[in-house]
Amino acid sequence: MEVIKEKCPISGADIYIYTLSTGIKCYIIPKSGFKTAMAMAVVKFGSGSHTFKQNGVVTEIPSGTAHFIEHKLFDKKDKSIFTELSKNGASVNAFTDFAKTAYYFSCSSGFYNNLRLLMDIIKEPYFDESGVENEKSIIKSEINMYKDIPERAVFSNLTKLMYPNSPLGSEIAGSEKTIEKITPEILYACYNAFYTPENISVICCGDIEPEKAALIVKETPLSASGAESIKENIISNKLNDFVSKRFDVSEPVFNIGFNHEGFEICPENTYALKMIFDILSGEGSKLYERLLNKQILTQPLGFSLICAPGAVFSVISGRSSKPAYAANSFIKTSSLLKSTGVGEAAVKRIKKMYAGHIIRGYNSIEAVLNAQADLAVQGFCLADAENAIAGITSDKINSLASLAFSRSNAYLSVIK
Amino acid sequence: MSNLRTFQISEGINLHCLKDDKFTTNCITFFIRTELNPQTAAKAALLCRVLKSGCSEYPSVSLFNRHLQELYGCTMDLFTFKKDCRLVLCLNLTFPNKTILLPKAFAAAGNTLLSPKSFLNKFMEADFSNAVYAQSKAIRALKDSKMQYALFRLYEEMCHDAEADDVSRSFGVSADGSLKELSLVTPSSLYSYYSSLITAEPIDVYCVGPAGGDELKACFDKIPFMDTARKKYSPMGRLKGTNTQFRIVNETNSFTALNQSILCMGYTFSQGSVYACEVLNEILNSPSGLLFNTIRQKEGLCYSISSNIFHNAKVLSLCCLTDSKNTQKAAELIKDCIKKSASCTEEQLKIAKENLRAKYSLLSDSQQETTGFLFTCRLNSILPDTEEYISNINSVTESDIASVISALKEQVIYILN
Numbered sequence: 001m002e003v004i005k006e007k008c009p010i011s012g013a014d015i016y017i018y019t020l021s022t023g024i025k026c027y028i029i030p031k032s033g034f035k036t037a038m039a040m041a042v043v044k045f046g047s048g049s050h051t052f053k054q055n056g057v058v059t060e061i062p063s064g065t066a067h068f069i070e071h072k073l074f075d076k077k078d079k080s081i082f083t084e085l086s087k088n089g090a091s092v093n094a095f096t097d098f099a100k101t102a103y104y105f106s107c108s109s110g111f112y113n114n115l116r117l118l119m120d121i122i123k124e125p126y127f128d129e130s131g132v133e134n135e136k137s138i139i140k141s142e143i144n145m146y147k148d149i150p151e152r153a154v155f156s157n158l159t160k161l162m163y164p165n166s167p168l169g170s171e172i173a174g175s176e177k178t179i180e181k182i183t184p185e186i187l188y189a190c191y192n193a194f195y196t197p198e199n200i201s202v203i204c205c206g207d208i209e210p211e212k213a214a215l216i217v218k219e220t221p222l223s224a225s226g227a228e229s230i231k232e233n234i235i236s237n238k239l240n241d242f243v244s245k246r247f248d249v250s251e252p253v254f255n256i257g258f259n260h261e262g263f264e265i266c267p268e269n270t271y272a273l274k275m276i277f278d279i280l281s282g283e284g285s286k287l288y289e290r291l292l293n294k295q296i297l298t299q300p301l302g303f304s305l306i307c308a309p310g311a312v313f314s315v316i317s318g319r320s321s322k323p324a325y326a327a328n329s330f331i332k333t334s335s336l337l338k339s340t341g342v343g344e345a346a347v348k349r350i351k352k353m354y355a356g357h358i359i360r361g362y363n364s365i366e367a368v369l370n371a372q373a374d375l376a377v378q379g380f381c382l383a384d385a386e387n388a389i390a391g392i393t394s395d396k397i398n399s400l401a402s403l404a405f406s407r408s409n410a411y412l413s414v415i416k
Numbered sequence: 417m418s419n420l421r422t423f424q425i426s427e428g429i430n431l432h433c434l435k436d437d438k439f440t441t442n443c444i445t446f447f448i449r450t451e452l453n454p455q456t457a458a459k460a461a462l463l464c465r466v467l468k469s470g471c472s473e474y475p476s477v478s479l480f481n482r483h484l485q486e487l488y489g490c491t492m493d494l495f496t497f498k499k500d501c502r503l504v505l506c507l508n509l510t511f512p513n514k515t516i517l518l519p520k521a522f523a524a525a526g527n528t529l530l531s532p533k534s535f536l537n538k539f540m541e542a543d544f545s546n547a548v549y550a551q552s553k554a555i556r557a558l559k560d561s562k563m564q565y566a567l568f569r570l571y572e573e574m575c576h577d578a579e580a581d582d583v584s585r586s587f588g589v590s591a592d593g594s595l596k597e598l599s600l601v602t603p604s605s606l607y608s609y610y611s612s613l614i615t616a617e618p619i620d621v622y623c624v625g626p627a628g629g630d631e632l633k634a635c636f637d638k639i640p641f642m643d644t645a646r647k648k649y650s651p652m653g654r655l656k657g658t659n660t661q662f663r664i665v666n667e668t669n670s671f672t673a674l675n676q677s678i679l680c681m682g683y684t685f686s687q688g689s690v691y692a693c694e695v696l697n698e699i700l701n702s703p704s705g706l707l708f709n710t711i712r713q714k715e716g717l718c719y720s721i722s723s724n725i726f727h728n729a730k731v732l733s734l735c736c737l738t739d740s741k742n743t744q745k746a747a748e749l750i751k752d753c754i755k756k757s758a759s760c761t762e763e764q765l766k767i768a769k770e771n772l773r774a775k776y777s778l779l780s781d782s783q784q785e786t787t788g789f790l791f792t793c794r795l796n797s798i799l800p801d802t803e804e805y806i807s808n809i810n811s812v813t814e815s816d817i818a819s820v821i822s823a824l825k826e827q828v829i830y831i832l833n
Binding site for chain 2: 011031032033034035036082083086087088089090091092106107108109134135137138139141142144145147148149150246247248249250251253282283284285286288289292293295298299319349350352353354355356357359360362363364365
C-alpha cells in the first residue's frame with residue numbers, strides 16, 4: 001500500500017493518505033483521546049450525474065437514482081446492514097448531494113468490525129422488485145417533506161432557474177414521477193457504472209491505527225464493472241434571473257445564486273471566495289449592520305459553494321421582507337469592493353477567523369470527516385485546505401472579487 | 417467526569433470547570449435560570465437580541481463581531497431555551513485554546529452580560545426597535561417550520577386548559593414568547609427585567625476544555641457580578657395533563673394544504689425513572705426501533721417518524737409525516753408499537769441499552785453535549801457521572817418499561833394538514 005503522511009499547518013493534525021491496489025483512496029486522520037470513531041465511504045456519484053456510456057450505449061438515468069441507491073444499498077438479500085450496525089451500538093446514516101453519495105457510521109467500540117460492515121454496504125448490491133417498490137413510498141414521503149420546507153423549496157427553485165433542463169435543476173431525491181421509472185435493473189446498471197474503486201474514497205477518523213483501517217478497506221472487493229463517464233456540461237440560463245413562488249411563510253425566504261463559470265475548483269479559490277463573502281456581508285461587515293439597522297435583515301446571511309458535475313455556483317441565503325433590496329445591496333457592495341479592493345487588515349482578520357474555525361473543527365470527528373469528504377471528491381485533502389488558507393493574500397482575494405459576485409452572473413429565488 | 421471542579425463564586429453563582437486536554441478549544445457557557453411564563457419568555461428572548469447589538473466597549477454589531485473575529489473567530493451565541501418547564505438564558509463562547517484568548521473571551525462575555533448599551537435605565541431605542549422587529553419575525557417564523565409548529569401546537573393543546581397548574585401551563589409556552597406579550601415590552605421595562613434577571617437569578621457557568629480551573633476562576637473573578645441573594649428553584653415539576661377527555665385536533669395549514677400531513681400524538685404518564693423513560697424512548701425511536709421498523713420500513717407509510725420523552729414533565733410525544741389518507745392507520749400502528757414496547761424482547765432491550773451506552777459514553781467527545789449533560793444533572797440533582805448513568809440504564813428491566821406504559825394517558829392527537 002502506498003502511503004503519504006501530510007501535516008496540517010493550522011490544526012497540526014496528521015493525515016495518512018493510502019492509495020490502495022484496488023484503486024480506492026483511503027484518508028485516515030487519527031485523533032487520540034476521543035472515544036468516537038467514524039468512517040465514511042464516499043462515492044463520486046450524486047444527483048448531478050445523469051448519463052453514462054457502456055459498450056457504446058449511452059444510458060440516461062432517471063433523476064433521484066443516486067439517492068435511491070443510497071436508500072437501498074443497506075439492504076442485502078438476507079440482512080440489513082443498517083440493523084447490523086445499529087445492533088453494534090453504531091449510529092449509521094447516509095446522504096446524497098449533487099456530486100456524491102456518502103455512507104457513514106460513528107461508534108464508541110468495535111470500529112474495525114463496523115468498518116467491515118460499512119464496506120459491505122458498498123461492495124455488493126441487492127435490489128429486488130418488492131424492496132424497490134416499498135422504498136418508493138418511503139422516498140415519496142421524503143420528497144413531500146422537502147416540498148413543505150421553505151428553505152428547500154427556495155433552493156430547488158433557484159437551481160431550476162439557473163440550470164433548467166439539467167440534472168442540477170432536478171431534486172436530489174427526484175420527483176414522484178421520476179422515481180416511478182426506477183427499477184432494479186436501472187439501479188444495478190448505475191451501481192455497476194459508478195461504484196467503481198476509482199470513484200470511491202474511504203475516510204476514517206478517531207483513535208485508530210491507520211494501517212489496520214486501510215487494510216480492511218483494501219480487503220474489500222468491489223463487484224462494479226465500471227462505465228465510460230460522460231463529462232457533464234451544464235449551461236446556465238441566460239434569459240431569466242428571477243423566480244418567485246407563493247408559499248405560506250411569515251417572511252420571504254430568498255437565495256441569491258451566482259454561477260461561477262470557469263471557476264477552478266481548488267481549496268485556495270474555495271476559501272478565497274468564502275472570505276470575500278465574509279468580508280462583504282459577514283457579521284463583522286458594515287453591509288450586514290446597515291441591513292440590520294434598516295430592518296431588511298434580522299439574522300446573518302448564509303453562504304455555500306456548490307461544486308457539482310459541470311457547474312460551480314454559490315448560494316447566499318436569508319430571510320427578508322425585501323429580498324430584492326438585500327440582493328441588490330450585496331451586489332452593489334461587491335462592485336464597490338472591486339474598485340476599492342480589500343485591505344490587508346480585513347484579510348488578516350478574516351484569516352484569523354478561518355484559522356479559528358479550522359482549530360474548532362478538529363474538536364468534532366464528524367466535522368473532520370465531512371470536510372475531508374468534500375475535499376476527497378475534488379482530489380484534495382485537509383492539509384491542502386489548511387495550506388490554502390495560510391497562503392491566501394489580499395491580492396488573491398482582490399483578483400477573485402472582480403469576477404465572483406456581479407449582476408451578470410446573479411440569480412434570485414424568492415418564496416413569499 | 418470525576419475531574420469536575422465547582423467553585424461557588426457567591427450565593428447562586430457557580431463556576432464548574434471540566435479540564436479536558438483533548439479539545440483544541442475552550443467552551444464557556446453561562447446558564448441563567450428563570451421562570452417560564454408568557455411574559456418572561458417574550459422579555460428574555462428580546463433581551464438576548466438587545467444584548468447582541470453591542471456593548472459599551474464595542475457599541476455596534478460590526479465592531480463587536482470584528483472583535484470576535486480577532487479572537488480567532490470566537491463564536492458567541494446568546495439565546496433562550498426551554499428546559500421542560502423552566503426558561504434558561506444561555507450565553508456560549510467557543511475559542512481556540514490560546515493563553516491570550518482566555519481573559520479576552522471572559523471579558524467579552526462580561527461586557528455582553530453586564531455592560532449593555534443603555535441610557536438612564538433604558539435600552540437604546542434603535543437597538544430595542546430592531547430587536548422587537550427581529551423577535552416578532554422569529555415568533556411568526558415558528559409557523560414556517562411545519563413539524564416544529566405541529567409539535568408546539570400539540571403541547572399547547574395538552575396544556576392550555578384554564579384549570580391547568582403552573583407546570584402544565586409553562587410546558588405549553590414557546591421560548592420565543594408571543595406577539596401579544598412582545599407588544600407590551602418597552603425599553604425601560606426590558607431594562608428593569610434585565611436588571612432583576614442579572615442580579616436575582618441563579619447563574620451556572622460551565623467551562624469544558626484544556627484550560628485549568630484556577631486559570632478559569634481567575635478570569636471569571638474579573639467579571640463584576642453583583643453579590644446578591646439569588647433565587648432558589650425547586651426541582652422541576654410534573655405535567656399533570658389537564659385534559660379530562662382525550663381529543664383529536666385537526667387543523668389545516670392557513671394558506672396552502674401541506675404535501676403530507678403531520679401527525680402528532682401526546683401522552684402524559686405518572687411513573688417511571690428517568691432511566692426507564694430513556695430506554696423506552698430508545699426502543700421506540702432508535703433507527704432500529706419499533707417505530708422506524710414498523711411504520712417506515714415494514715409499512716412504507718412515512719420517511720420521518722420520531723418520539724420524544726420529557727421525563728420531568730412526564731410527557732411522551734410522537735411525530736410522523738405521512739400522506740393524509742394514512743394518518744389513521746399510522747396512529748393505530750403507533751399505538752400498537754407503544755403497546756408492544758411494554759412486552760419488549762430481550763434483544764430489543766439489549767439494543768436500546770447498547771445505543772444509550774454508546775450515546776452517553778460519547779458525550780465526553782463534545783464540549784456542548786458535555787455541558788448540556790452537566791447542566792441537566794444539576795437541574796435534576798443527579799450526580800454528573802456518565803458511568804453511573806450508564807449503569808442505571810443497564811439496570812432497567814422489562815417490567816420498568818411496562819410500568820411506564822401502564823401509566824400512559826393518551827391526551828391529544830394533533831394533525832396538521
